[in-house]
Amino acid sequence: MQTICKWTMIPSMENACQAAKILKSIGARVTPARVLMLETLHSGCGLFTAQALHEDLPEGTADLATVYRFLALLVRKNLAREVTGTDGVLYYEMACSHNPSHPHFECRSCGRIYCLEGCLPEEWKHFPACPQGHGVESVSVVFRGTCSNCLGKLEKEAKE
Amino acid sequence: MQTICKWTMIPSMENACQAAKILKSIGARVTPARVLMLETLHSGCGLFTAQALHEDLPEGTADLATVYRFLALLVRKNLAREVTGTDGVLYYEMACSHNPSHPHFECRSCGRIYCLEGCLPEEWKHFPACPQGHGVESVSVVFRGTCSNCLGKLEKEAKE
């Protein structure tokens, strides 16, 4: 999986054995499945669907339902965030050091969602037409197009 | 349904009988169900889910599958656009006169999606961190919070 941004987990996870600490810090039990899931989430920079995470795990590590339950736990504990893709599928990204309102890039071709480096400019949060009566709490910005991965593939195909 | 922005359909539909013209203009057959669906989409400013449109139609007008098929047709013909809510549900909005990249407001409380007036500032389309290799085709901006409708309700409840 291609890395667009470098995010760091909170708390940081420099090596695998940190997973246990993280789990304990949120009052969750340390199980082999959870450690593996955290490691996988960490190693594969970017956004995961539950299915993708499940596939990336060593065979038999955890049931898909377990993956869903664990991701929901991470979200509840603010260690991860949910993003809904245009395909209606839920993507998960680990909570990271940059601004909660950082933008994403969604590839029309492969559906992958990348997380862009850098905070959202402050003025973006005050769009002029946003009505007074509406209590704005967050802004999400998603760029859409074709990612460099897919652009490369398309160019190759064009040559052949 | 509360109106946040005033949009105009393309082509404009000043009265109900325009529906037939619109259908003909895209080479689609004029059927009672389609006319009613277009009228409903027109009268209720804002974004519709397929289910909501179906419920707003007079009983027995059209099957839910028909509603889905018609909305897909409108999207294919560029008369409507799809927006995916954070709940993963598809919302439809009629194509309107303002910028294709106009922002939306999604209410955390009722899930309704409003369409905000005004174009997106040009500079928003060139977020600095958006990598060169990524061919950006569009930007979507969604503000999230509590809409004035729900804010009002919450205040009422607080008083009681």
Added chain:
DNA sequence: GGCCTACTTGCAAACGATTTGCAAATGGAC
């Protein structure tokens, strides 16, 4: 080290939005 309880898990079934296959109904050009 063994015990106990609350937390986790796998499995299968439920769920809800959306799509599909198919046969019957219908719009509209002739």
Added chain:
DNA sequence: GTCCATTTGCAAATCGTTTGCAAGTAGGCC
């Protein structure tokens, strides 16, 4: 009015996600 492609209703399939439940296990306690 005839005819054919388009549209429709219905029911079943699909697919991501959630849930109920019984069995398994982590980890605090003795």
